[in-house]
Amino acid sequence: GLAGGIVGCAPGTEKESEHTAGVEKTAYDPKAGEWIPTTCNMCFNNCSIKAHVIDGVVVELTGNPDSSIGRGHICGKGASGIMQLYDPNRITKPLKRTNPKKGFDEDPGWEEISWDEAYGLVDERMKAAIERSGPHAVTGMSMVASQIGSLVRHTALGVIYGNAEGSCSDICGAGVHQIEYLFTGTGNARPDYVNCNYVVQFGTNAGTATRHGYNMTVEPFAERRKNGLRHVVFDPHMGAAGEKADLWVPIRPGTDAAAALAIAYVLVHEENLIDIEFLANRTNGPSLVDLDTKRIVFDEKTGHSLYMDSDGEAKPYDRCSAPQLEGTFEVDGRQCSTGFTLYKEHLKTYTPEYQESITTVPAATIRQVAKELGEAACIGQTTEIDGVTLPYRPAAVDAFSGITRHKHAFHSCWAVFSLNNLIGSTNSVGGFCGFDPICNGWADDNPTMSWRPGLWEPEGLIDCAGLLLAFPNSYYKKVYEGDYTPTTMGMMELQPMSDDNHFEHIAQAHPDLYRTQAAEVALCYACNPIKWWGNYDEQAEIFKNYEYVVGIDMFLNESSYFYDVILPECCYLGRPEPLPHAAG
Template identity: 50%
Template sequence: LIDSKTQRVLRDKSSNKALFWDEADKKAKPYDECQQPALEGEYEVDGVKYRTAFEIYKEHIKDMTPEWAEEITTVPAATLRQVAEEFGTVALSGDTIEIEGKTFRHRPAAVDIFSGVSRHKHAILTTWSCLMLNLLVGAANSVGGLLGFAPRNHGWIEGNPQAGYDIGIWEDDGFIVGNSFFPGTPSNNYEDIRNNDYTPVDMTLAQLQPLSEDGHFVHVCQSDPERYGTTPIRGLFWYGCNPLKWWGNVDEQIKVFSELEFVVGCDISLNDTSYFTDIMIPEACYLERYDVLPQWYLNHRQPGGLNVPWIVEFWQPVVPAKDDAPGYMDIWGELVWRAGAESNAAFIGTLNAMYRLKEEYALPLDERLDPERFVDSVYKSFIDEEHGLDWFREHGIYTRPRTVDEVYIWDSESAGRIPFYWDFMLEAKEKVEAKVEELDIPWETDDYIPLPEWRPGVDFYAKDEAFDIFPIYYTNAQNTDSWSPQNPWINEINEDDGVTYCIEMNTATAQAKNLASGDTVRLTSMAGYTVEGKLVVTEGIHPECVSTVVGTWDSQSGKMEVARGKGVNIVNLIPGNTAERLDHVVSAFDQVVRAKVEKIS
């Protein structure tokens, strides 16, 4: 039940639990006492009328019709209706299935999203709108529905729960409390919103974004510290990446890096950022070093599913490191050791805790990190004495079958809910607004709303008709991020396919602009930034877009002989240090830009 004046959930005065209207007793009751909760309608409680959250949701979206969506997306309204009907039909509302003696909801339909939806202003609202479809048909955490990352793990061997993790329940609303992306530790956003101080402690401004796991505001704060009263960094240690190329326009980032007093980098290649680095530390690649838990809990490398076992991986050197380059554990171990006993003890203590090492396998705080001993300790802590470094050297991978309740957390007797109406967003808004007023800093809170909707990005609507193209990027099968072209085998594939290193444009759009495959074109964004590349005409791209693979290529480092000049750095078109381009709830960076296209040759 929702208070129409405040938009807040009506709560029991003694327990603070959310109140539902119970059709059985014709009265408002806490969620965990309600036998027959009303989904729709308006009900009187203590002389005041309250509507259900679902009733408000219906009102909220009534004008968001397929015709409305067609104007935004160019997807025909008839297609949208067809997909909606098919999705609702195949979801089999009300169906159940028996697995190993337990009854589960059966919803063989799911909507999932990733970065294509989330790398935009208002990303939280768009992402939420998509995932809400799973809630509407009951497909969240259902058999055949959307499971997401593994929610529960009893440990990697019977009798040893050291590697395990589990869901919890937020009692005020009965919501499931999950785990952080990694390393499988509890992560309670509801508790953070309720109890956090909201005072920023660093340039990520993370305390003002209780739903965020990304620190993207650091880019704005570094380039414009007066805006938020932050202290810019003077030195930087970058590791295994190419920061000049991963965040908007390169020239903007060059200015930021040029103003730093001291920069240390670590990578397997001397990339673009190396030119702005005072000291470079060479690193062994993954085939030349030890690595521990490369799939580490819930990240992208841990697939799920009832018939997919838990897979505990191990990396070890298969060839000697070139020029005896150290691995990352050697590097960090040496750095903190040279920093002194206090630093070393803090570092080793953090590793012992982060990797949940059992007391008998914990690393000594007064000794330098020994990578092989560390790897051995982790696997013995998580499995047993037998399954240490020597066992993994021989076998490589350890597996354990998953149990049903590690995959499907909701049988007919299990508690737990997923929020449909985000009352906690309003609580966060109230506290964030109070804090930024106290700090006298600018902050956007318009997206702190209880129900999702669509809102346009900064450059979605044209301010100049000449800028009529949306540049986008994607990843194909053989490439991963910005380092792929330096691999000679991958580069050969990229060069031979005639597409990967080019700019793709729709056939009809190219004809209208008198362009053809093989033309060299220049894209210019509304910010005045440009990129150039060879055009490929295709039916596989939307008429309003041009696309490239990966989007952060075109390395200019003379030390990357294979990758140099390959591909198009389309991200260069995006202003990267503008606060207005950031989602103020989850720090998503708005990559929607408009560009004009002109033929060079």
């Protein structure tokens, strides 16, 4: 059947050879059965697909060309979803532990039980824990690869039990999402591949082998490459992106920030290839900073940050007609400089020669990339789209896992994405744009379900929409007005500029140290939390100390050794309704 399927997928007709003689050309009739549109769930991109079903059996998966989510493409992982559906090792019935001892060396003694008994056990244990200790006695865990499922888990616990706290995988974009929030108003951003002419990537294979909406971006990226887009990749190893790039720049791991700051140095101090209008009017570069306190100066009456106007008077940002981007001034007896002036001074350390000793990237390469990037940005030019004149900046700098899943991720991403601000390409045509920051209401007569980034009034800065549900969010409010004393298991108070409860497992292990309430019941949805975090022994002790652990999954894994009851998860290909698109 496999041989017949492979031959049957070959285009055209060829003469039989000794290898194909007598082999059936198709494993099934391509005209039989029906093609059912649905969505893939082999990763969080949720591409639109079609399933070929014959006599109730899925025999083939393809992309859906009628949808922009995937653009008719399907990756190898998505095509293999049939294996997940028909895997003989799938859990198909609820299981209950019979051995009270838990550990990697202990057989749980699984016993099949009915769905009613399984649901009853889960409900009983969760209600009892909440009655004893409140909503925080129950926690939930889920995996970033199934974001829709994570939302369902998170929302269900909140609606049913009044609990909305949970932990997430700590391998996601701990730095990249936060900088994208601050710069673009949304937690995900990417180059405008359709209109871009120059892309610099740091530690990412976006548009080539991976990243959000890969099947949506690979085709337009390839088309632009064919039509002249220049592609530069900073990466310690030659991955898929570096292999196909116009210029691959090997770099010492963990030193990307130095290289990015050196590119900024060249743009600002050597080539003067910066978008002054963008920096003065679309960033807080003109904000006056007290040189003694290093804090932004605010107007006492309005509470708004002060800018220096062209008439020599310091004014609230929203009353300043011509903000001065650079300069040092005396304001009410205080010596102040603009934020951009301090940034420019800070860059003086990061010469191409200085970074070479850190990154191993030749100074000449840094100067070459900086000059090409600045010239490709077409600073000052505009374009017209649907009758609207917009800034045209067809150059972008992008990054992801190579720098955001490592130490100092926030600062590295800050240095890299700031380059887009310098050339004015942030949220500009052809530049680095946030996606899905705005929803004007759902199509099913529900106009109240709408959102758009707000405004942080004290500084006139764009707030952001949440990463998953895209509800209004404000990091500035958290930083300026938040209490940094941990009160929750996720200890989000210690990391106000984060989306994920990365620290819950730490607080669960040491509740007395962090003065947090340990959870008593855990619900693990489609994940393997013991494998997420490196210290297996510590995680094993944590899971032993839970009063009760519920697992929802299709397969047994390392964490299953510590579950008390397991509910079989439905494969996405077996659902009566498809999962919604996270990016839709």
